[in-house]
Amino acid sequence: MAGTRKVIELFYDVVSPYTWLGFEVLCRYRNVWNIDLKLRPAFLGGIMQGSGNKPPGLVPNKFAYMGKDLTRLAEYFGVPLGFPANPFEAMFEKGSLPAMRFVTAVAESGEGREADVEKVSRELWMRIWGRDEDITLPASISEAGLKAGLPANEIEELLKLAGSPKIKEKLKSSTQEALGYGAFGFPLIICHVNGKKEMFFGSDRFELMAHCIGEQWLGPQPATMSAKM
Amino acid sequence: MAGTRKVIELFYDVVSPYTWLGFEVLCRYRNVWNIDLKLRPAFLGGIMQGSGNKPPGLVPNKFAYMGKDLTRLAEYFGVPLGFPANPFEAMFEKGSLPAMRFVTAVAESGEGREADVEKVSRELWMRIWGRDEDITLPASISEAGLKAGLPANEIEELLKLAGSPKIKEKLKSSTQEALGYGAFGFPLIICHVNGKKEMFFGSDRFELMAHCIGEQWLGPQPATMSAKM
Numbered sequence: 001m002a003g004t005r006k007v008i009e010l011f012y013d014v015v016s017p018y019t020w021l022g023f024e025v026l027c028r029y030r031n032v033w034n035i036d037l038k039l040r041p042a043f044l045g046g047i048m049q050g051s052g053n054k055p056p057g058l059v060p061n062k063f064a065y066m067g068k069d070l071t072r073l074a075e076y077f078g079v080p081l082g083f084p085a086n087p088f089e090a091m092f093e094k095g096s097l098p099a100m101r102f103v104t105a106v107a108e109s110g111e112g113r114e115a116d117v118e119k120v121s122r123e124l125w126m127r128i129w130g131r132d133e134d135i136t137l138p139a140s141i142s143e144a145g146l147k148a149g150l151p152a153n154e155i156e157e158l159l160k161l162a163g164s165p166k167i168k169e170k171l172k173s174s175t176q177e178a179l180g181y182g183a184f185g186f187p188l189i190i191c192h193v194n195g196k197k198e199m200f201f202g203s204d205r206f207e208l209m210a211h212c213i214g215e216q217w218l219g220p221q222p223a224t225m226s227a228k229m
Numbered sequence: 230m231a232g233t234r235k236v237i238e239l240f241y242d243v244v245s246p247y248t249w250l251g252f253e254v255l256c257r258y259r260n261v262w263n264i265d266l267k268l269r270p271a272f273l274g275g276i277m278q279g280s281g282n283k284p285p286g287l288v289p290n291k292f293a294y295m296g297k298d299l300t301r302l303a304e305y306f307g308v309p310l311g312f313p314a315n316p317f318e319a320m321f322e323k324g325s326l327p328a329m330r331f332v333t334a335v336a337e338s339g340e341g342r343e344a345d346v347e348k349v350s351r352e353l354w355m356r357i358w359g360r361d362e363d364i365t366l367p368a369s370i371s372e373a374g375l376k377a378g379l380p381a382n383e384i385e386e387l388l389k390l391a392g393s394p395k396i397k398e399k400l401k402s403s404t405q406e407a408l409g410y411g412a413f414g415f416p417l418i419i420c421h422v423n424g425k426k427e428m429f430f431g432s433d434r435f436e437l438m439a440h441c442i443g444e445q446w447l448g449p450q451p452a453t454m455s456a457k458m
Contacts, residue, residue, distance in 0.1 A: 051290045054283075061280045061413040065430055076440050184290040201294055204433040207448070211305050219436070 005036040006213055011178040011188040013044035014103070014124040014135065015096035017070055021077050022187040022203035023125070025220050027118060029206075032222045033215040039117050041103040044186050045095055046175040051184040055092065073203075077220040084132040098162065099124050099135040102145070104171045105162040119148035234265040235442055240407040240417040242273035243332070243353040243364065244325035246299055250306050251416040251432035252354070254449050256347060258435075261451045262444040268346050270332040273415050274324055275404040280413040284321065302432075306449040313361040327391065328353050328364040331374070333400045334391040348377035 010026055012019045030037045048055070057063040067083065074081035084090040103124070107117045123144035127133040134140040138159055145155040161167055178188050181199050189200040193213050200209050210217035239255055241248045259266045277284070286292040296312065303310035313319040332353070336346045352373035356362040363369040367388055374384040390396055407417050410428050418429040422442050429438050439446035 051288055053288045053291060059280055059282045059413050061408075061411045062282065064411055065413065065428070068428070069430070069434075072437060072441065076437055179290075182290045182293055184288050184294065199294070199297070201298070202433075204431075205298075207436065208301060208305055212301065 005034050007036045007038060007192040008213075009038045009040050009190040009192075011040045011042045011174070011181075011183065011190070012121070012186050013042060013047075013096050013100055014121055014128060015044050015091050015099075016186045017081055017129045018073075018203050019187040020081060020125045020129055021073055021079055021220070022189070022206075023121065024077065024079050025203065025206055026189070028220075028222055029215075032218065033210075033213070035213075035215075037114075039107070039114060039121070040174055040178070041100050041107060041117065041121070041171065042174045042178050042186070043097065043100050043171055045097065046172070047178060047183050047185060047188075050175070050179045053184040057088065057091075080126070080130050082130055082132065084128065090128055090132075094134070094136045096128075096135060098138075099128075099141060099144075101162040101167055101171055102141050102158060104174070105158045105164075105167050106150075108167060108170055109158060109161060116148065116150065120145060120150070123147045234263050236265045236267060236421040237442075238267045238269050238419040238421075240269045240271045240403070240410075240412065240419075241350070241415050242271060242276075242325050242329055243350055243357060244273050244320050244328075245415045246310055246358045247302075247432050248416040249310060249354045249358055250302055250308055250449070251418070251435075252350065253306065253308050254432065254435055255418070257449075257451055258444075261447065262439075262442070264442075264444075266343075268336070268343060268350070269403055269407070270329050270336060270346065270350070270400065271403040271407050271415070271417075272326065272329050272400055274326065275401070276407060276412050276414060276417075279404070279408045282413040286317065286320075309355070309359050311359055311361065313357065319357055319361075323363070323365045325357075325364060327367075328357075328370060328373075330391040330396055330400055331370045331387060333403070334387045334393075334396045335379075337396060337399055338387060338390060345377065345379065349374060349379070352376045 008026065010023065012023055026037050029035065056066060070081060103117060103121055106113055106120050124135050127140065127144055128135045135144070141159065142155050145158065146152065181188060181190055185201060187201070187203060189209070191198040191200065191209060191213050198212055207217040237255065239252065241252055255266055258264065285295060299310060332346060332350055335342055335349050353364050356369065356373055357364045364373070370388065371384050374387065375381065410417060410419060414430060416430070416432060418438070420427040420429065420438060420442050427441055436446040
């Protein structure tokens with residue numbers, strides 16, 4: 001069925017605000033481009049450590065610009081992104097390890113969980129980057145799961161699964177796979193085109209990506225834009 | 230004459246390959262958008278030092294990606310960019326101080342030198358980022374000036390002027406002005422819209438910039454694209 005469709009893999013972590021923009025764009029383009037989107041939950045902390053990269057926010061001018069840039073992009077992309085009161089604490093002290101283990105557990109809990117992985121990821125982003133809420137405690141993750149439409153008893157099971165060696169290993173190996181592709185941050189996007197793998201970093205290469213995969217870029221809100229035409 | 234046109238200032242240094250892409254795009258859009266483009270030669274070395282930023286190329290995965298990204302972008306933007314055999318030596322050991330002092334001298338040598346500033350800058354980019362040629366020696370800079378159409382005797386004068394305290398100070402103050410706008414790299418683009426200054430960093434925010442200034446983004450090669458339509 002998906003044989004003639006181009007496969008696009010998105011390696012991501014809900015701790016990254018820029019990645020949220022790219023995640024929403026790719027979810028929207030699933031219905032616009034002839035693509036099969038594979039969501040690949042991974043761990044940004046492992047990418048930064050493995051690549052030796054440093055958070056851009058450590059340079060004051062860069063941090064100030066990122067705030068402005070993200071605010072403008074969020075409005076233009078139509079993503080309800082807002083800054084946590086303490087972004088450093090949220091991103092680097094609290095981090096996303098339990099959250100991404102939970103997302104991995106959802107993905108690994110059976111076949112055809114793509115829609116749930118998408119919804120749970122979005123609800124986690126809504127918490128940390130939309131409403132400045134915790135994503136580290138089991139109660140926080142449960143709430144995201146409930147909002148994503150998962151039954152309470154399944155969430156219980158998934159939380160247990162998230163702490164298992166199997167899921168910890170899976171998250172590690174996905175992160176390693178991203179590092180193997182040359183990751184130094186997220187989003188990392190792998191386009192499988194004509195037997196080749198084209199790697200893109202960031203949420204600002206979609207126009208170029210469209211050009212590379214032979215599709216058309218219609219802006220970050222393609223439905224709205226085509227409705228306007 | 231330029232009263233109703235939006236002023237866009239481009240702070241740049243020919244040592245930066247990404248900046249070359251943005252420079253060419255803005256030069257092209259001068260005839261597409263209702264803008265008055267002000268070219269502002271400045272010194273990237275001073276920006277990095279003043280902002281505490283580090284070159285992205287120090288992270289191996291990031292450096293490898295930048296090569297791929299620049300190659301793809303250059304093709305898509307239609308800019309004849311090629312990598313120097315030793316980019317670190319070209320960018321950080323040799324650098325661009327004499328070149329940017331020369332460009333500043335051209336800009337400061339009289340009224341209405343915008344076209345010459347553009348041509349000389351492009352010829353310097355063609356040397357360092359097109360043909361892997363030196364841009365530090367007077368003979369190299371002269372050659373760029375000749376290719377830009379400047380008379381040999383004027384180039385002689387401009388080289389002298391480039392070493393004067395006045396020009397050194399001007400390059401310093403332009404660099405300081407960019408730092409004051411929050412620069413941490415180039416290109417730094419300031420859009421003057423409705424009495425406000427909107428700052429953009431990089432050569433990958435033109436679609437967003439168009440949205441902010443009420444213009445339309447037609448891709449990096451607007452003439453080609455409109456010809457296709």
